Amino acid sequence: MKKASCAFILFLLLAMTSSNNANAFPEYQAWSQKHSKRTVNCAMCHAHGDGPEGSKPGQMDTLDADAQKRLEVARGAEKPGVHADNPILNEFGNYIVFKLGLEQVYKMRDDPSQLKQALGEESDHDGDGISDGEEFEDGTHPLNNQSGAPWKLFIQNLQKKWVMVAIILFIAITSLFGFKHLLRYSSKVD
Amino acid sequence: MVKSNFFKQCLEFVSERIPVEKISYEAMVQKKSVPHHKMSWAYYLGGLTLLFLSIQFITGILLLFYYQATVSDAHSSVEHITQYVGGGDLIRNLHAWSSSLMILCLILHMMTTFAMKAFQRPRELTWITGVVLLLLTFALGFSGYLLPWHQIGVNATKVGLQSIELIGAYLPGELALLPTKIKEIIQGDSMVEQATLSRFFALHVVVCPILLLGILGFHLFSIQLHGMSEGVDHPTGKSEKFFPTFILKDLRVWSVVFCAAFITALCIPFDSFSPFPLLAPYDALGSTPPGIKPEWYFFFIYYPLELLPFWLIALLQNLLLAILFLAPWIFKNTSRKALFLITLVAAIYFFGITIFGQDLYNLIMGVHS
Amino acid sequence: METDPLQTRKHFILGFGALLLSGLALSSTLFAKLVSYLSGDRMSQIDRTLFLKTKLSRMDQTASERKLELERKSSEYIFIAKMSDLLATKGKYFIDYEMRPALAFQSSEDGLPILISAKCTHLGCTVGADLDENSRILCPCHVSYFDIKSGMPHAGSPAKAPLPHIGWVIMDKQSKIVASKHPKREVEIVEKLDMDSLDHYSIYIAKKFASKATGEA
Incomplete structure (x- = not known):
């Protein structure tokens, strides 16, 4: 009996984590939006602006066999350091997984303000001079060098x-x- | 007898407004002078508008070298220009910044001209062509907003065109369908689609610029013919020569303003003021992202449209247009003091709603929901 | 006015010289920019590959829109979703016969589909897919909430007209029509649906129910 209930709890936990991995992490988006007071959508980390679910390019329903395989690999990236080329994520999303590992990403949902520090100062994917973590806080796009807090961009470009x-x-x-x-x-x- | 009198009057009207006998190097250049008084700074605004217009023409032509006006390629061609073509981001940002600055100067130019009563006889036609130029510039701004085919541009265009359709609700019978028809003619289709992009492209790069150049030619020509208006109730009697003194001063302002605009465009991408979801390519099948807005220079009509009943705005808008066109006759006997006050109120409204429109909207809508 | 010819000449030379210098600097700067602009893009091989991919995906998107349009011109029925794929809380977007966005929900009451236009009746924005706790969908542009059952906007919303419902037919695996609904009429059940095996049923929109056919705007 005890064994069965243990197995059941384990099953539940597994189901929970796997479903959480499958879904997006809207907590990050909500935090960025609240912190920056700018409109932010899933395209900050995902391949499609409406998030991973759906049948448009970069969404779950359109993945071919190769992309499915990459998705599976990416979902196993519990620890940092895995170069997972997740087809539903963009370059920034994949970098977060590489840098932190899914376990950490999952934990940090409760306090997304730690993300900036966790990503470090040096990563700046679009090369606009504002680090990815800072762009996350500012609600601007880390992969678009035309997007950034205007004043910060001014100083950088100057x-x-x-x-x-x-x-x-x-x-x-x-x-x-x-x-x-x-x-x-x-x-x-x- | 009456008829011939009417024609005579017409002829007199025209000959007074376009005094061809003054066409001479001497009158238009050598003897022209610019009055000197505490509002003299306003004489630079028209010139600045011209400076920004020239920047628009040059950068616009350069953008044409790479831009592709199709729904599948427009967005990526703009991306190509800003990301990969050498100096492309500068050209595009200069075009965007300069369009905003041009409209700012144009509005200030119109306000000061109004406050100084420079529209009075015999300069009515100069004023009217100025109003037409303002409308053309707005048309250029509206059509240019669609061309990058991004979420904000296409959705704002949809909303803008859809408001034409709303007029139908106030028309009787068969006429009610007329606005929809007009909208579809402008759009070229039942939706904002490739046909709309092609039309707006043609309007933006050919039709409006040609009209603008023609009318601007007349506007400048008549300014040179009539000379500068005195602009104040008690002229100081002081003035400076148009050539070379005023031209030199004008060019001095141009050089400073051009350098400032150049550095701004070099260092601050115009897009950085828009949230990035709005800069993504338009997705006809997806949801409309929140925060769709027109450019700032349409806020003065956009926020009232959001907050007040449509018929009221349509009425006020037409009233405003009529007042602008007929200003030389409506305000014939109004004192400069009164005109100044009217301008002040208009300026406070315009800049107030442009800067605080969103706060006002949040405040009012926040109470509602 | 007293004029010192030497002073005058000095001003002229200084002024003219400085302007010449700045003019030269300006024109050479602009010329350099112009040449770099006109000489085309400077893309690495990786950038070019990525960029071509982006361009291709945009073309695919346009192509798929064109395909949708063609399908709507030529077919009597268009597949929307499997019955089992519909959710009660989040709508599935589809494109109606007039190429306008629409949403498909599963009714929380009888389990049958609810198909409703997603083109806001106010200014034509696309209405969001998420249902709030009062089973309403939101148009983000000017904050109009629409009840999906009646289509009506909330009191005091900018939109005045209701979102029109869209007719549907349900077919089983043998493409036999088992139920249908005209946008203005009640549901017609031909054969009782087996609510436990919803994946046997597919929902279609029908040309005969399209607004042009039923005479709606």
Whole structure:
């Protein structure tokens, strides 16, 4: 009897974890949205904006045999370090699984604010200068370098393109200087 | 007798508004002067609009080299420009920033012109062409919003066009179907589809720019013919020569503003102000993401549409248009002080609703739900 | 005014020189940008492959939309879902005969399908698929809640007209019609459905029930 109930509980637990792995983790989306006050959808980590369930590209119903295989591998990535190419996730989603492992992702649902620290400063998939974790907090897309908190992007780009900015500032200042003197000249010849 | 009088009046009207005898290098360039007073800064706004328009033309032509106006390729071609073509992000962002700045300058230009009563005789036609130019610019903004074929653009266009259909509810009998018909003619289809994209593309890159250039030509020409309007009740008597002094000052403003716009476009992607789900390609079969909005310069009509009954907005909108077109006659005897107050109220409304519209909407809708 | 010709000339030279310099700097900067823009994309092999994949998937999407359109022009019945795949709390999107989005639910009362248009009657946005606790779906654009049973929007919502229902037929494995519903009439049951083996039944929309055929807008 005891054995049976143990087995039943184990079965329930297994069913729970597997179904949780199959589903998305909307807690992260909800947190990002609340924290940033921006609209965020599943496309931050998933291949499709409406999430993994459905019959559109990047969703469960459209996976071919190869993609199904990759999905199975990805679902087994309990510990960090597995390069799982999950077809329903995008590059950022796959990176989270690689970095943390599903077990950790599952645990962190209760407090998604830890994600930024867990991902670290160095990962910046779109190369816009704002780390993936920070983009998660800001509710902007970690894979789109045109998406970011405007002010942060401004600072980043200013540093990145400072030569161009300096040239433009030089142009502005010399032209101001030039106009000043030409205006003086024109007032004198009048 | 009456008839010939009418024709004579027509001729007199035109000849006073378009004084061809003034067409001379001397009158239009050498002798033209710009009054100097505390509102003189307003004389730069029209020129700035022209600067941004030129940026729009140049960057627009460059974008045309890569853009593909089909529903399957439009979004990825825009992505291609911003992500992979050298300097493509700069060109696209400059186009987007400059369009917003152009409309900002245009609205300020119109407001100051109104407040300074620069529309009065004999400059009525200059004013009216200005209003037409404003409408054309709005049409360019509206049609350009659809071209990247992203969620926000297509859905906002759908909502915008659908509001034409709402007029039908207030029309009797067979006429009630007319707005739907008009909508479908604009759309080219029963839905916002490839036909709509092709039409908007043609409007955005050919029809509107050609009309704009023609009317702008007349607008500038008549400004040169009539010279600058005095603009204040008590002229200071001081003025500066249009050439070279004012031109030099104008160019000085241009160079600073251009550099500022260039650095802004270089460093701040225009898209960064939109939430990313709205930047994804339009999905005809999926759900509409929340947060669909038109560009900021349509907020002054968008938020009232959200909050007030439609017939009221339609009425007010037509009233506003009529007032704008007939301003030279309606406000013929209005003092500058009164015009200034009217402009102030309009400006507070326009910028207030543009900046705080969403808060106002949340406040009111929050009470409802 | 006193004019010192030397001073005047100095201003001219300084002004003209500075403008020439800034003009040169500006035009060479812009020219460099222009050349880099016109010389096309700079994509790595990986980027190009990924980008082509994206382009292809967008074309697939367009192609599938065109296919849907063709199917609606040519077929009398269009498959929506298996009975067993419908949920009572989350709708399944499909495209009706007019190429408009619609949603399919399972009724929580009798287990039969509820097919309802998802094109908001206010400004045409696509209504969301999730049912709230009052069995209503939400149009996100201007916050209209629609009751899926009646189609009616909630009181005071921006949408005034109800979402129209869509007629359906249920066929069994032998493609025999076992039940059908005209959008305006009651359900017609031809043969009693076996509610325990719902995967034997499929739901279709029918051309004869399309709004053009029934004379609705």
